[in-house]
Amino acid sequence: MAKEKKKTSQVVKYNKWGYIFLIPFIVVYLVFQLIPLITTIYNSFFENYMSGLKQVGPNWIGLTNYITIFKNGDVPKYFANTMIMWIAGFIPQIVLSLLLAAWFADTRLRIKAAGFYKTVIYMPNLIMASAFAMLFFTLFAKTGPINSLMIQMGVFTEPYEFLTYTASTRTIVAFMNCLMWFGNTTILLMAGMMGIDNALFEAAQVDGATSTQVFFRVTLPLLRPILLFVLITSLIGGLQMFDVPQVLTNGDKTALRQITTMIMYLNNHLYSKNFGMAGALSVFLFIITGILSIIVYKFSTSESNE
Amino acid sequence: MSMPNEEYNDVEGGLGLFARRLIAYIVLVLLTFLCLFWFYLLFINSSRSNSELSRGFTLIPSTFFMQNFNNVIHGTLPIMKGMRNSFIIAGTCAIISTYFSAMTAYAIHVYDFKAKKAIFTFILGVMMIPTQVTALGFIKLVEGMKLMNSFIPLIVPSIAAPATFYYMKQYMDSTLPHAIVEAARIDGSSEWRTFNTISLPIMKPAIAVQMIFTFVANWNNYFTPALILKKDEMKTLPILIAQLRSADFLKFDMGQVYMTIAISIAPVIIVYIILSRSIVGGVAVGSVKG
Incomplete structure (x- = not known):
């Protein structure tokens, strides 16, 4: 009995180290994440901006900031911009990734040099997005190499100003997002496909299913949880879209308001020190990403309970 | 048949x-x-x-x-300073983020205490919340601390990195049995020493992978540094790239513009070519349960 008691206190003595080792994380998280979150929410209820050189506020105005950013059409417009560019990039991204993952995981296809291809398609994911956007800006500029190439090949008779039109700029943004993320998604989906019991594929083959049938009837339904994970994490990433459109359009000080994303809008408010509106916008984004996070969290915990 | x-x-x-x-x-x-x-x-x-x-x-x-x-090195944009700044920030973040994430994961993995489950759930819950949504409060905090134009607000927050923590925790689940910790205790090793000299070496592969990812993420980060670093000599490469974009473009020597972009992305490409195997291998582990 006494021995038992001694052992327990011994364990308790060890377990206090659990708290000690957590101190750095908790302190840093509280100071640099939680306090800023509270300040952000608090600021969203105040009128607080610069009018020229004059500081207006802070005056308590309740939910007026929230009403303003929706009523003046900014949030609906920029939300739509963000979603259009995200969807336009995500659809080809998920199709390509599914196709590639199925090929890489297919034991009968035996793709040679799969490691090389995986290395290449993942690379754009690591490239500095702002530098990559700057590169595309120079390549697609009026006097840039793409226009020269097209004219030399006789496709265009005169330079096409890609970055002055909404459709072409959005296409470039979506294309870049797809290019930067399809390798990552391919690797995630492959990990999911490797987890599927091989016996299921063999059984389907024995039953005479074609590879297309196996893909749509076996692989896809079993991949559904991972597809959901990819969809939602990508959506959260899409809502954060900033570097590429910001650098490509130079922060949208021109007529191209069709490219402005939610975070670019937030960035503009932060630079012009319109803290009330920036706060309301942040809280709105926080709520959306919070809901999406809960879905991801539910997904990952239900996976681990299996 | x-x-x-x-x-x-x-x-x-x-x-x-x-x-x-x-x-x-x-x-x-x-x-x-x-x-x-x-x-x-x-x-x-x-x-x-x-x-x-x-x-x-x-x-x-x-x-x-x-x-x-x-021409770029001796040009008007402080590219070499930017590179140095990027290296300092990304390098320090890579070291302290992985070390403290391993420590946090170790606390959850090895010990049993009351708040353990709540804290673990909380960290997983906030993993996906983007830093942008707290940027406003973050600026106010940094202004209040008088740390504008300093690297500290860009480095210290990386101690609390939920995604890195999650990766470390996953890795510990599969490679760090409690028996090792028990054995170290019986041999009289203190908890602090057990973590630093016995557990950390076992975590080396995971730490290496996460160091690369943290380095790359901070090397490429544009949004937060642009809000904090306003002085030219403190700016990082992504800020300088954006500055290059907003300057009067046609006056530039285009060869230099391309060279600036190349200099900004070259370090990551070189690291990737050398370590691509472990980088590609590390992508799936942290995100989806295999």
């Missing part, structure tokens, strides 16, 4: 194996081209002079590579 073989299946419907393989390789080669073409163009164009560049498109490198490089 004989097992249906590959050919039998493929004749039945769908495409033959050969045709499918051919399509797969064509698509893969096209995608490889699509991924590498831009970087090839960047390399070619950074070796050409401004007048060559204005003459049109080519796939043959020219001879102005070193001259462009020298």
Whole structure:
């Protein structure tokens, strides 16, 4: 009995180290994440901006900031911009990734040099997005190499100003997002496909299913949880879209308001020190990403309970 | 009864194996081209002079590579300072973020205490919340602390990195048995020493992978540093790139513009070429349960 008691206190003595080792994380998280979150929410209820050189506020105005950013059409417009560019990039991204993952995981296809291809398609994911956007800006500029190439090949008779039109700029943004993320998604989906019991594929083959049938009837339904994970994490990433459109359009000080994303809008408010509106916008984004996070969290915990 | 073989299946419907393989390789080669073409163009164009560049498109490198490089280094944009700043921030973040994430994961993995489950759930819950949504409060905090134009607000927050923590926790679940910790205790090792000299070495592969990812993420980060670093000599490369974009573009020597972009992305590409195997291998582990 006494021995038992001694052992327990011994364990308790060890377990206090659990708290000690957590101190750095908790302190840093509280100071640099939680306090800023509270300040952000608090600021969203105040009128607080610069009018020229004059500081207006802070005056308590309740939910007026929230009403303003929706009523003046900014949030609906920029939300739509963000979603259009995200969807336009995500659809080809998920199709390509599914196709590639199925090929890489297919034991009968035996793709040679799969490691090389995986290395290449993942690379754009690591490239500095702002530098990559700057590169595309120079390549697609009026006097840039793409226009020269097209004219030399006789496709265009005169330079096409890609970055002055909404459709072409959005296409470039979506294309870049797809290019930067399809390798990552391919690797995630492959990990999911490797987890599927091989016996299921063999059984389907024995039953005479074609590879297309196996893909749509076996692989896809079993991949559904991972597809959901990819969809939602990508959506959260899409809502954060900033570097590429910001650098490509130079922060949208021109007529191209069709490219402005939610975070670019937030960035503009932060630079012009319109803290009330920036706060309301942040809280709105926080709520959306919070809901999406809960879905991801539910997904990952239900996976681990299996 | 004989097992249906590959050919039998493929004749039945769908495409033959050969045709499918051919399509797969064509698509893969096209995608490889699509991924590498831009970087090839960047390399070619950074070796050409401004007048060559204005003459049109080519796939043959020219001879102005070193001259462009020298011009950029001695040019108006403080690229070398930016590179140094980026290295300091990304390097320090990589070290402290992985070390403290391993420590946090160790606390959850090894010990049993009351708040353990709540804290673990909380960290997983906030993992996906983007830092942008707290940027406003973050700026106010940094202003209040008088840390504008300092690297501290860009480095210290990386101690609390939920995604890195999650990766470490996953890795510990599969490679760090409690028996090792118990054995160390019996041998009289203190908890602090057990973590630093016994557990950390076991975590080396995970730490290496996460160091690379943290380094790359901070090297490429534009949003937060742009809000904090306003002085020219403190700016990081992504801020300088954006500055290059907003300057009057046509006045620039285009060879230098391409060279600046090349300098910004070269370190990551070099690291990737050397370590691609472990980087690609590390992508899936942290995100989806295999």
